[in-house]
Amino acid sequence: MIKYPNGMEGLSLSKKTKKVNTENAANRGMGLEADINNANSYYNDKEIALITKRPTPINIVKVDYTRGARITDAYFEHQSTTDYNGIYRGKYLDFEAKSTRSKTSFPLGNISIHQIAHLKQVIKQGGIAFFIICFSVLDESFVIDASYVIDCFEKATKKSIALETIKKVGCTIRQGFNPRLYYLEAVDQLYFK
């Protein structure tokens, strides 16, 4: 069988349909990041906002200078802040994007205590802080204010936020083709109305 790039392998129709579904679901974690980056490019090009992703921090152990500064040993570090920040309508924005395969609730275990501390600081400084939560199996994403998530995180009794609650407290992100996620429309609804 010819291997096509980008999950196009196995072009017989029945197999392709299956393949695409399972691959989509498996790659949604990456997919959410790609979708947000794509939205950010769109918003930047249109001069609507300037929002960037912080690169993943990497701890470098060894660099080989004989090959023109090639890193030969390193490991991933946890982001001590959030993944995204920037400026929109003159306001500082800061948010974290999380994806879950659950169909009913978002598990708070996904969030690190560093991210909670960081977002609390953002709120104290007068910035806009939120989460983008993607229910990958349902293909639905939401913007939810960080203060609500922080409250739930700090109440030891709660280990997740129900989808129904997210729908009530947050705002559904409209999906399109390019960008796929018009997430700033949801930000407008929550913070600029």
Next chain:
Amino acid sequence: MIKYPNGMEGLSLSKKTKKVNTENAANRGMGLEADINNANSYYNDKEIALITKRPTPINIVKVDYTRGARITDAYFEHQSTTDYNGIYRGKYLDFEAKSTRSKTSFPLGNISIHQIAHLKQVIKQGGIAFFIICFSVLDESFVIDASYVIDCFEKATKKSIALETIKKVGCTIRQGFNPRLYYLEAVDQLYFK
């Protein structure tokens, strides 16, 4: 004549004995980053501002999963944005820090066209955009508004900005022990008076 790196060529021996001093100066590039990170920790702890450094982007070629996701081949990428951004007095801040060993002027060749494009966007979105320029040999640092630097960068006739001009247009950063650079005082002078 022995060729020393970093414009140290043609130094008589007596001057060369000052090697230790000049080596200190040579490391100031790293020193400036450390000083700004230190100032950011201070401002964050005191809840004065929330400013973070974007990690250096790294392009990963190979990861060895048998050793727990160890990166075995990767290389450094150029930052397509600036190094620092955050929130201060409710305003979005974005800046780049540069160090020069010159005693008389700051060479504009230090700045990439991506950084200029990024800072122009910041200004368009209503954010505060500036450079921190450190004259490492003189041990003096300044905050200078990005729009002035952008103007100079885009005028093909200018290849550097004279120290005298930076002193006039920008604001000297007061130095202390901890933090070493009270750079937000200079930001206050330039943007909040």
